Amino acid sequence: MKFFELVRIAILNLLNRKSRSFFTIFAIAIGMAFVIILLSIGYGLERLVQEQTVGLDALRSIDVDSEQSAVLLLNSDSVNKIKQLEGVETIIPQINCVGKLKLGGSVLDITVLVMDNNYLKYSYKSLVAGKSFAELSSPNLIVNEIIPNILGTKNEDVNNFIGQKAELEIIFPTNIIKSEDGLAIQTRKKDLTIESVVTDRKNQKESPTAYLFFDSLPELNNPSYSKVKVLLSDQERLTEVRAKIEAMGYTTSSAFDTLEQIQTVFTTFRIILMVIGFVGVTIAILGMFNTLTISLLDRMREIGIMKALGTRNSSVFILFFIESITISLLGSILGIILSFVLGFILEKSFQIIALGRGVSPVSFYYTPPYIVFYIILIGLFIGLITGFYPAIRAHKLKPLDALRYE
Amino acid sequence: MMKTTKSLTSNLDLKKKRELHSIKVKKKHHSTVVIKVNHLEKSFQVSNNKIPILKDISFKVYSKDFLIIFGPSGCGKSTLLNVILGLEEPDSGEVILRDTKTYSLNESERADIRAKRLGVVYQQPTWIRSLSVLDNVAYPLILTGESRRNAINQALRRLEEMGLSKFRNYAPTELSGGQQQKVSLARALVKNPWTLFLDEPTGNLDSKSEEEIIKMLTEINRKGKRTIVMVTHNYSFLLRANRVLHLLDGEVKGIHESIHEIQQFLRNQLMPEV
Numbered sequence: 029m030k031f032f033e034l035v036r037i038a039i040l041n042l043l044n045r046k047s048r049s050f051f052t053i054f055a056i057a058i059g060m061a062f063v064i065i066l067l068s069i070g071y072g073l074e075r076l077v078q079e080q081t082v083g084l085d086a087l088r089s090i091d092v093d094s095e096q097s098a099v100l101l102l103n104s105d106s107v108n109k110i111k112q113l114e115g116v117e118t119i120i121p122q123i124n125c126v127g128k129l130k131l132g133g134s135v136l137d138i139t140v141l142v143m144d145n146n147y148l149k150y151s152y153k154s155l156v157a158g159k160s161f162a163e164l165s166s167p168n169l170i171v172n173e174i175i176p177n178i179l180g181t182k183n184e185d186v187n188n189f190i191g192q193k194a195e196l197e198i199i200f201p202t203n204i205i206k207s208e209d210g211l212a213i214q215t216r217k218k219d220l221t222i223e224s225v226v227t228d229r230k231n232q233k234e235s236p237t238a239y240l241f242f243d244s245l246p247e248l249n250n251p252s253y254s255k256v257k258v259l260l261s262d263q264e265r266l267t268e269v270r271a272k273i274e275a276m277g278y279t280t281s282s283a284f285d286t287l288e289q290i291q292t293v294f295t296t297f298r299i300i301l302m303v304i305g306f307v308g309v310t311i312a313i314l315g316m317f318n319t320l321t322i323s324l325l326d327r328m329r330e331i332g333i334m335k336a337l338g339t340r341n342s343s344v345f346i347l348f349f350i351e352s353i354t355i356s357l358l359g360s361i362l363g364i365i366l367s368f369v370l371g372f373i374l375e376k377s378f379q380i381i382a383l384g385r386g387v388s389p390v391s392f393y394y395t396p397p398y399i400v401f402y403i404i405l406i407g408l409f410i411g412l413i414t415g416f417y418p419a420i421r422a423h424k425l426k427p428l429d430a431l432r433y434e
Numbered sequence: 435m436m437k438t439t440k441s442l443t444s445n446l447d448l449k450k451k452r453e454l455h456s457i458k459v460k461k462k463h464h465s466t467v468v469i470k471v472n473h474l475e476k477s478f479q480v481s482n483n484k485i486p487i488l489k490d491i492s493f494k495v496y497s498k499d500f501l502i503i504f505g506p507s508g509c510g511k512s513t514l515l516n517v518i519l520g521l522e523e524p525d526s527g528e529v530i531l532r533d534t535k536t537y538s539l540n541e542s543e544r545a546d547i548r549a550k551r552l553g554v555v556y557q558q559p560t561w562i563r564s565l566s567v568l569d570n571v572a573y574p575l576i577l578t579g580e581s582r583r584n585a586i587n588q589a590l591r592r593l594e595e596m597g598l599s600k601f602r603n604y605a606p607t608e609l610s611g612g613q614q615q616k617v618s619l620a621r622a623l624v625k626n627p628w629t630l631f632l633d634e635p636t637g638n639l640d641s642k643s644e645e646e647i648i649k650m651l652t653e654i655n656r657k658g659k660r661t662i663v664m665v666t667h668n669y670s671f672l673l674r675a676n677r678v679l680h681l682l683d684g685e686v687k688g689i690h691e692s693i694h695e696i697q698q699f700l701r702n703q704l705m706p707e708v
Contacts, residue, residue: 033576040564333560336521337621338549338577340542427521431560 056359063305115265158224332430352415360407474527553622612643
């Protein structure tokens, strides 16, 4: 018998028992939807945590420092060497030091970050008040919002902070600037105007910090940098470039390390969710197995006449497999659709609740496309395992025994 | 004297007629053998006992025969039929369909022979419930790989011959017993089988339906020249056959191969004391 005819008979058999077929398919669909929803929540949360913690750009950057070494300096020569490595797009050096900010009669102990022009663009800073990052110029000062807060400026009045004159005393560590007169510590005083106030999106516990460009300190002559951020053109080159920089003797760190840790945690989390999800699928499988076995018993005489008329055992065997695979595949497809609908409803509901409470809505639900493919494969597998027993039994059935079955 | 001569002559004529008829039957027997059964034995295991059902059965079926296998219930008729159909393997002996030894073939090959060459009608019509009357009748042709279109056309033609084409889209179980049996017959005939096998086809029918079926079978045999092998315990069918195989307790008690013999056999069955 042609395969197409077997498929036709299988589908007609399923349609002949519409309710039974529908409920079996629906049970599989619910099980599959449950698995997809749980997995999508796992993937969505992982993606959310990654974005919040690491950020997408961070995946192609390497932080280089030489703070552990007094001999190996991170200066413009070494920066140039690193810049020549294949795959390096931009180098963003910085100097971290401390200082005193005199502003309006107050003196604050602050962190001072002397930065490259590109620093703010690739950092997690966002503008609170003042000039945009593109408009900023030397020799002026940028402060974080902690400073106006400490000085009693309310958030709504922070614009008034812009344009204020301040005196900044920068205290450079010895490994940054070597003194001519042998003094261990070098200081520089600058009179500056505050141009912008920024906030750090990632670090809510930042200390009061002032930022100024290298151009504001022309007297710095080939300083040693505290840290250099190396930006790559391609994330794929990260491991290779990092190895080369470390071979030069520098210490490196990357958000990739954090990312790997996050991935490890969430992989375990997803496995747990999947196991929970598959409990539901297992129940659906047992129901489907039961339905197929009952269907076999229901159709014993029918199988008998088919064989008596000349249907081969193999055709009967394939017929039952076609039925079981049809049920499981339809259930999987319906489950995928159901998961998208329910996932959409779930996420939107949470977002509405979040907005209602004045919290920024976040996306925590993400279904990677390959999940759909795997669910279809699992559906196929379920069809094969549940159909096997009834198919084998139908195959072995003697026509006369089947015809005599009551 | 003339009267005596006339009656003698008429007796002689009658005798000659019988002889001629007998010769004709014997001549007919030199037509093709379609089924040969040789020393068939079959028994069933019931608990620890082996119950013999068929004992050393041998006979032939010729082309265009209407052979009735006759005997009381439980004599082994249906078992014999199922063995010939390749559905029940005998303990010993052989069944030869045309030139093929049935039991030298494997199960799939025997299924193929049933699909392509043999038609069967059982006492209880059984259907593929998801298929309509038309699809059920077309099924044997679909089984052999015939295109759907051709199969449906031929099935429809058979239903028209039975006068049942208007029921083609019904579910078979929606028809009466007699109608179902006619559809069953159409299904068996749709592939133009070598031989049509029937196992008590009218067993569950009323007398009117029974008569319709047997009339159809007679026509199929006489006009359609189809070989028929029918199992029955119903006396009234015996005279429709051209040969009767009498089975009793699993043994062949006699094969009656002329109308005269069949009539004699029938008389013996109905009036054994005469």
